Amino acid sequence: MKTPERDGLDTVGRRRRDRATLAKVSPLPAPEEVFADWLVSVQPNACLEAAARNQIEMIDRSAVALHPSVQQLRLLLLAVADDSVRRRQDDVSDR
Numbered sequence: 001m002k003t004p005e006r007d008g009l010d011t012v013g014r015r016r017r018d019r020a021t022l023a024k025v026s027p028l029p030a031p032e033e034v035f036a037d038w039l040v041s042v043q044p045n046a047c048l049e050a051a052a053r054n055q056i057e058m059i060d061r062s063a064v065a066l067h068p069s070v071q072q073l074r075l076l077l078l079a080v081a082d083d084s085v086r087r088r089q090d091d092v093s094d095r
Contacts, residue, residue: 020068028064031072038077052080 028034042051059065059074 028067028069031069031076034069034073035076049081049083052077056081 038055039048042048055077056074059070059077062070064070065074
């Protein structure tokens with residue numbers, strides 16, 4: 001009897017799923033909606049850039065990190081996280 005090959009996801013006998021297949025099989029909420037929900041959930045006195053970096057780290061460790069919607073959410077968060085870097089560079093160049 002032949003044993004099914006593993007697909008790298010610790011599952012047996014399943015085909016490896018690419019981004020397009022993931023989007024069809026497992027639709028997630030729109031990244032913009034998730035981003036808006038995240039934004040209003042951040043504490044009022046919290047640093048948005050740090051909170052965005054924390055979310056990006058969580059996404060990078062998650063099993064759904066390659067899902068197209070999750071990648072779009074990650075880009076939105078990256079725009080917030082990188083904004084602080086851009087502002088610091090602008091402050092230095094203004095001196």
